Amino acid sequence: MTAALDLLDLDPSLTDEERQIRDVVRHLVDDRVRPHVADWYEQGRVPARELAREFGALGLLGMHLTGYGCAGASAVAYGLACQELEAGDSGLRSLVSVQGSLAMYAIWRYGSEEQKQRWLPSMATGEAIGCFGLTEPDHGSDPASMATRARRDGGDWLLTGGKMWITNAPIADVAVIWARTDEGVRGFAVPMDTPGVTAREIHRKMSLRASVTGEIALDDVRLPADAQLPGASGLKAPLSCLTEARYGIVWGSLGAARDCLETTLAYATTRTQFGRPIAGFQLTQAKLADMAVELVKGQLLALHLGRLADADRLRPDQVSVGKLNNVREALAIARQCRTILGANGVSGEYPVMRHANNLESVLTYEGTSEIHQLVVGQRLTGLSAFA
Numbered sequence: 001m002t003a004a005l006d007l008l009d010l011d012p013s014l015t016d017e018e019r020q021i022r023d024v025v026r027h028l029v030d031d032r033v034r035p036h037v038a039d040w041y042e043q044g045r046v047p048a049r050e051l052a053r054e055f056g057a058l059g060l061l062g063m064h065l066t067g068y069g070c071a072g073a074s075a076v077a078y079g080l081a082c083q084e085l086e087a088g089d090s091g092l093r094s095l096v097s098v099q100g101s102l103a104m105y106a107i108w109r110y111g112s113e114e115q116k117q118r119w120l121p122s123m124a125t126g127e128a129i130g131c132f133g134l135t136e137p138d139h140g141s142d143p144a145s146m147a148t149r150a151r152r153d154g155g156d157w158l159l160t161g162g163k164m165w166i167t168n169a170p171i172a173d174v175a176v177i178w179a180r181t182d183e184g185v186r187g188f189a190v191p192m193d194t195p196g197v198t199a200r201e202i203h204r205k206m207s208l209r210a211s212v213t214g215e216i217a218l219d220d221v222r223l224p225a226d227a228q229l230p231g232a233s234g235l236k237a238p239l240s241c242l243t244e245a246r247y248g249i250v251w252g253s254l255g256a257a258r259d260c261l262e263t264t265l266a267y268a269t270t271r272t273q274f275g276r277p278i279a280g281f282q283l284t285q286a287k288l289a290d291m292a293v294e295l296v297k298g299q300l301l302a303l304h305l306g307r308l309a310d311a312d313r314l315r316p317d318q319v320s321v322g323k324l325n326n327v328r329e330a331l332a333i334a335r336q337c338r339t340i341l342g343a344n345g346v347s348g349e350y351p352v353m354r355h356a357n358n359l360e361s362v363l364t365y366e367g368t369s370e371i372h373q374l375v376v377g378q379r380l381t382g383l384s385a386f387a
């Protein structure tokens, strides 16, 4: 970030390696993303496969995992990478989060050795794309009610149902699908070319337009017994994957906010009205100061959670604190920045409205703000208010 925005001198709190990783990703975003992302967003098309290979070449896919071609980076380094990616666009961070923290993590943590060998190395390079199917048309915040079923048929499994709002589904080679069985919720690594699996792209999104989203229909999909993830038993398995991805969002959302604020600072110091830069008006400075304070507070929070993760002490409800605060504040920053840009704030020539629109999805996916409030509320009171 520009030195002016690092109000608390956080930069020296990072290790040399963390700064290096951050800078490499920042350059990648500057070279490969910024020149094109407004067009991708406007057209609702993104060269996701091509980008996945480039991200894979830099070790960004499954970056915090170990073995199977994964980089084994620290949680803080992974968070910093998410921040830089999302400063480009939330859609690109989503690509990396879904690949690494949802699909790869599920296989890495719960898969058999064969499943790991089959999928993880090619997913780490970006040759194979993964997706993660938990949400259904009628079951979002309450995945325990999922309708997708898997039943045994001899030595095989038969999967029936449908998943909705699945990032990367139309371009995926493998889907991690969560289904209800007689023994409870189980996960399956489903090759997308299996007969009975169809993926359809969801169009007309007004948010995350530089990200591919789809629905998956599962029509009596016959899978061999070894497609089941042997270590995943119950809903806690997909929820643990969501904790991984939410951690990336704690950092990533601030990247979008930072990009808005950097854009707005540059704009406000050069745009003149009433004969002086609009940055010189007290009302504008009050907005800029409040936003910069929220940004650094969010960064402190992200760094603290990252250090906890690296010490293996991070709890899911602490990730909820981070996701709830940082996405909410990032969205507030993006909306406020838009006001300072005036009419230019609604133009695709500037990234601000794109980030604001993207953050609407980020607020909803990986647990809505309300769900994270309930998680924190339960931690505080010992009472579950979910139902």
Ligand SMILES: Cc1cc2nc3c(=O)[nH]c(=O)nc-3n(C[C@H](O)[C@H](O)[C@H](O)COP(=O)(O)OP(=O)(O)OC[C@H]3O[C@@H](n4cnc5c(N)ncnc54)[C@H](O)[C@@H]3O)c2cc1C
Residues within 6 Å of the ligand: 098, 131, 132, 133, 134, 135, 138, 139, 140, 141, 142, 164, 165, 166, 167, 168, 208, 213, 361, 364, 365, 366, 367, 368, 369, 370, 371, 374, 385, 386, 387
């Ligand atoms: C662009 C995009 C990409 C996505 N990618 C994926 C993906 O890759 N994989 C995947 O599985 N899912 C994905 N999702 C789905 C996402 O996780 C869900 O949209 C989210 O969990 C919310 O579910 P829902 O949309 O069904 O809303 P609902 O659950 O219907 O919620 C609607 C509203 O009701 C509120 N609400 C619900 N229950 C309660 C309660 N108990 N108390 C208070 N308020 C409540 C919610 O907070 C929300 O405000 C994606 C979504 C989007 C928009």
